[in-house]
Amino acid sequence: MRPFHEQLLSESKELWGAILHHPFLQETASGKISAHTFKTWMQQDFIFVQEAIPFVAVLLAKSPENLRTNFIQILSGLDQELGLFRKNAQAHGVNLDNLKAAPTCHSYLQFLMSTAYNCSFLEGFTVLYSAEKVYLDSWMEVKKKLKGKSPWEEFINNWTSQGFQQYVDWLAVTLDDLAENLPLRQIEKLRELFQTTGRYEYLFWEMAYREEKWPALGK
Amino acid sequence: MRPFHEQLLSESKELWGAILHHPFLQETASGKISAHTFKTWMQQDFIFVQEAIPFVAVLLAKSPENLRTNFIQILSGLDQELGLFRKNAQAHGVNLDNLKAAPTCHSYLQFLMSTAYNCSFLEGFTVLYSAEKVYLDSWMEVKKKLKGKSPWEEFINNWTSQGFQQYVDWLAVTLDDLAENLPLRQIEKLRELFQTTGRYEYLFWEMAYREEKWPALGK
Amino acid sequence: MRPFHEQLLSESKELWGAILHHPFLQETASGKISAHTFKTWMQQDFIFVQEAIPFVAVLLAKSPENLRTNFIQILSGLDQELGLFRKNAQAHGVNLDNLKAAPTCHSYLQFLMSTAYNCSFLEGFTVLYSAEKVYLDSWMEVKKKLKGKSPWEEFINNWTSQGFQQYVDWLAVTLDDLAENLPLRQIEKLRELFQTTGRYEYLFWEMAYREEKWPALGK
Amino acid sequence: MRPFHEQLLSESKELWGAILHHPFLQETASGKISAHTFKTWMQQDFIFVQEAIPFVAVLLAKSPENLRTNFIQILSGLDQELGLFRKNAQAHGVNLDNLKAAPTCHSYLQFLMSTAYNCSFLEGFTVLYSAEKVYLDSWMEVKKKLKGKSPWEEFINNWTSQGFQQYVDWLAVTLDDLAENLPLRQIEKLRELFQTTGRYEYLFWEMAYREEKWPALGK
Numbered sequence: 001m002r003p004f005h006e007q008l009l010s011e012s013k014e015l016w017g018a019i020l021h022h023p024f025l026q027e028t029a030s031g032k033i034s035a036h037t038f039k040t041w042m043q044q045d046f047i048f049v050q051e052a053i054p055f056v057a058v059l060l061a062k063s064p065e066n067l068r069t070n071f072i073q074i075l076s077g078l079d080q081e082l083g084l085f086r087k088n089a090q091a092h093g094v095n096l097d098n099l100k101a102a103p104t105c106h107s108y109l110q111f112l113m114s115t116a117y118n119c120s121f122l123e124g125f126t127v128l129y130s131a132e133k134v135y136l137d138s139w140m141e142v143k144k145k146l147k148g149k150s151p152w153e154e155f156i157n158n159w160t161s162q163g164f165q166q167y168v169d170w171l172a173v174t175l176d177d178l179a180e181n182l183p184l185r186q187i188e189k190l191r192e193l194f195q196t197t198g199r200y201e202y203l204f205w206e207m208a209y210r211e212e213k214w215p216a217l218g219k
Numbered sequence: 220m221r222p223f224h225e226q227l228l229s230e231s232k233e234l235w236g237a238i239l240h241h242p243f244l245q246e247t248a249s250g251k252i253s254a255h256t257f258k259t260w261m262q263q264d265f266i267f268v269q270e271a272i273p274f275v276a277v278l279l280a281k282s283p284e285n286l287r288t289n290f291i292q293i294l295s296g297l298d299q300e301l302g303l304f305r306k307n308a309q310a311h312g313v314n315l316d317n318l319k320a321a322p323t324c325h326s327y328l329q330f331l332m333s334t335a336y337n338c339s340f341l342e343g344f345t346v347l348y349s350a351e352k353v354y355l356d357s358w359m360e361v362k363k364k365l366k367g368k369s370p371w372e373e374f375i376n377n378w379t380s381q382g383f384q385q386y387v388d389w390l391a392v393t394l395d396d397l398a399e400n401l402p403l404r405q406i407e408k409l410r411e412l413f414q415t416t417g418r419y420e421y422l423f424w425e426m427a428y429r430e431e432k433w434p435a436l437g438k
Numbered sequence: 439m440r441p442f443h444e445q446l447l448s449e450s451k452e453l454w455g456a457i458l459h460h461p462f463l464q465e466t467a468s469g470k471i472s473a474h475t476f477k478t479w480m481q482q483d484f485i486f487v488q489e490a491i492p493f494v495a496v497l498l499a500k501s502p503e504n505l506r507t508n509f510i511q512i513l514s515g516l517d518q519e520l521g522l523f524r525k526n527a528q529a530h531g532v533n534l535d536n537l538k539a540a541p542t543c544h545s546y547l548q549f550l551m552s553t554a555y556n557c558s559f560l561e562g563f564t565v566l567y568s569a570e571k572v573y574l575d576s577w578m579e580v581k582k583k584l585k586g587k588s589p590w591e592e593f594i595n596n597w598t599s600q601g602f603q604q605y606v607d608w609l610a611v612t613l614d615d616l617a618e619n620l621p622l623r624q625i626e627k628l629r630e631l632f633q634t635t636g637r638y639e640y641l642f643w644e645m646a647y648r649e650e651k652w653p654a655l656g657k
Numbered sequence: 658m659r660p661f662h663e664q665l666l667s668e669s670k671e672l673w674g675a676i677l678h679h680p681f682l683q684e685t686a687s688g689k690i691s692a693h694t695f696k697t698w699m700q701q702d703f704i705f706v707q708e709a710i711p712f713v714a715v716l717l718a719k720s721p722e723n724l725r726t727n728f729i730q731i732l733s734g735l736d737q738e739l740g741l742f743r744k745n746a747q748a749h750g751v752n753l754d755n756l757k758a759a760p761t762c763h764s765y766l767q768f769l770m771s772t773a774y775n776c777s778f779l780e781g782f783t784v785l786y787s788a789e790k791v792y793l794d795s796w797m798e799v800k801k802k803l804k805g806k807s808p809w810e811e812f813i814n815n816w817t818s819q820g821f822q823q824y825v826d827w828l829a830v831t832l833d834d835l836a837e838n839l840p841l842r843q844i845e846k847l848r849e850l851f852q853t854t855g856r857y858e859y860l861f862w863e864m865a866y867r868e869e870k871w872p873a874l875g876k
Binding site: 456492541544545547548549551552553555556634637640641644652653 | 675711760763764766767768770771772774775853856859860863871872
């Protein structure tokens with residue numbers, strides 16, 4: 001039988017295709033993306049990484065004892081990733097202080113936190129795998145199609161590095177192990193969460209590309 | 220000094236105005252709303268009430284002992300409200316089985332759950348007050364401007380009833396009590412959550428009116 | 439195959455025997471229990487029921503949609519049970535204000551809350567079943583051996599009533615359903631939680647009988 | 658005004674005295690402690706450190722953004738501390754596999770998890786400070802009274818090191834900052850949690866010294 005993570009991916013081919021062909025990624029590869037758009041993404045993804053730490057922390061709290069060291073390393077990795085953002089923000093004159101999450105960024109983060117707290121460890125773990133797999137595949141797509149030198153290459157390199165690939169591979173095989181022999185009703189829930197995560201990922205590129213804002217209300 | 224709940228409302232006047240003038244509410248009052256649009260709302264709000272139960276349950280878990288009986292009554296009230304939806308759905312031929320939350324409905328519910336779990340009781344309580352106050356004011360606006368008999372009057376009556384008004388008043392005075400003498404940093408957080416809730420409420424009417432869908436991806 | 443709840447019970451025969459033969463229960467049945475000891479239990483169990491509400495509330499938050507109405511009823515039942523304590527406390531001159539949980543009462547409640555939050559719904563549900571089943575069987579033992587009229591008969595009647603029996607039966611068959619086709623690693627965790635709950639129940643009778651106190655430290 | 662952490666300590670003088678004079682610590686210092694007793698502690702404290710990781714992880718999830726890096730370091734520190742246990746367990750022939758938490762170890766850990774999840778960040782933080790401060794002071798007491806060379810000196814050195822002192826100092830000043838200008842009702846809750854933590858710490862030494870067991874029931 002096919003490993004569980006491959007089943008998930010093959011059921012989401014259409015969604016994955018839509019993500020990889022999203023203009024944000026294609027234009028980042030071709031160099032056509034406007035600096036303003038990329039910087040908008042940089043700000044929102046900075047918020048996202050910051051607030052992914054609480055999400056991973058709740059997963060750690062629920063994780064089986066033998067995975068805890070891995071999760072502590074994931075947390076350290078996210079903390080270091082913030083440094084990558086700060087360094088590039090400075091180089092490109094991007095403000096990272098007092099940012100406000102745009103609606104999709106906010107919603108996606110609420111989904112992560114709500115799932116971590118209200119669902120089982122494995123359900124939260126599936127969401128983490130889906131999110132990280134989208135990131136790996138998205139930036140691999142950019143790297144593959146990259147024309148010339150990109151001002152954003154540190155980001156491209158970050159999520160296509162061997163270390164990041166190994167991390168996502170580890171998530172995949174660990175998910176396969178954890179999902180072994182589960183009854184169908186539990187598997188169905190994992191499938192749904194995997195897809196929902198992918199959809200929020202798609203909407204995240206949309207948000208950055210369209211420079212989404214909250215409805216202009218109040219202060 | 221003005222009661223805290225009044226401060227919150229006066230800071231959100233513009234947002235409240237945008238909510239009350241939303242075409243969904245105005246057209247429900249004037250009778251111009253299409254049956255399809257209203258039924259879309261009915262389905263999404265059914266999901267919302269169903270999933271508000273877990274939100275209120277986590278608030279109950281964190282509530283001070285003297286408020287627990289009230290919270291158990293709120294839970295019973297939500298459970299009964301589902302009956303109102305089922306009855307009207309049957310009368311109007313609306314399907315309530317195997318519904319899928321549209322993006323904004325999903326996001327808003329994630330925000331409720333995430334706040335209940337990750338924030339303090341009072342922060343979650345402020346979100347509950349904001350959501351219920353929007354509902355009271357929204358349906359009062361519909362009732363005030365109502366032209367003739369509406370096919371949706373059971374909904375209008377539900378959230379403009381004396382019982383519902385008293386419940387929202389209780390939320391307001393209880394919030395005032397709980398927020399007494401808090402340091403500014405805590406008050407600021409409550410303000411922000413109050414506004415964010417109102418914004419999701421605005422987007423919820425938008426979602427219903429525009430019949431929002433997830434991007435057409437995968438199954 | 440034997441229903442899952444029967445497997446759990448048959449693996450815990452020795453523990454159940456120790457609980458049912460505990461002097462607190464035997465002396466309550468024979469009438470030899472001192473009023474002071476029973477009143478100590480009454481105070482601690484009042485705290486326990488009060489704080490079981492947050493436990494059940496978190497279970498409700500995680501429960502599948504089709505069980506939520508049941509959980510709301512369980513919460514209402516606990517709230518009413520507090521009335522039983524208040525009524526009997528008044529009749530017997532027992533103070534219920536500003537009580538302090540004794541160590542075992544405190545610990546057991548922490549175990550309930552921690553399990554509800556950090557574990558899966560089914561794990562928390564198993565703990566609830568274990569706790570309620572001990573109560574049913576304990577008070578049935580008292581009722582069976584009861585000599586003459588007891589000053590505590592309202593408590594005896596409460597947890598041996600037909601309504602309470604039906605509730606515990608419902609917990610049992612629902613647990614059987616939820617545990618169907620689970621992999622062994624998940625079943626093992628349920629077994630362990632079932633036993634741990636029973637052990638805290640045993641210690642709870644010990645606490646009441648020995649009038650356990652925190653080490654006499656500080657104020 | 659005295660810093661808040663000093664107020665807490667001065668209100669707990671009697672409790673602190675009882676902890677520091679506990680025979681477990683005094684006999685560890687004098688060398689009279691039996692190897693079996695110390696090894697029992699070593700096993701239970703290994704479990705404690707393992708399960709303190711989920712506690713700190715939930716605190717991290719709720720922590721303000723500016724404290725997250727610190728919390729990730731605390732998690733790494735706990736993970737490394739497990740290495741100290743493993744190394745000493747091997748040197749002294751102590752088994753660390755398939756251990757079972759004794760009642761007090763289990764209860765104390767449930768209290769940590771329940772507080773982290775159900776209470777505010779600051780309430781959980783106060784518990785962390787209390788627990789770590791007891792450890793610092795306890796092992797400082799051992800170090801101060803130490804007669805000759807101890808077989809357990811790596812443990813003594815670990816919790817009296819400059820690094821550990823600085824960490825506990827950081828907890829103290831951070832607690833002072835976070836508790837500034839809080840209303841009395843919030844301060845009272847912090848006081849109670851500080852004391853309850855200290856009491857569980859006292860009981861933990863008792864558990865180790867008396868080699869506490871679950872009532873001999875079932876398998």
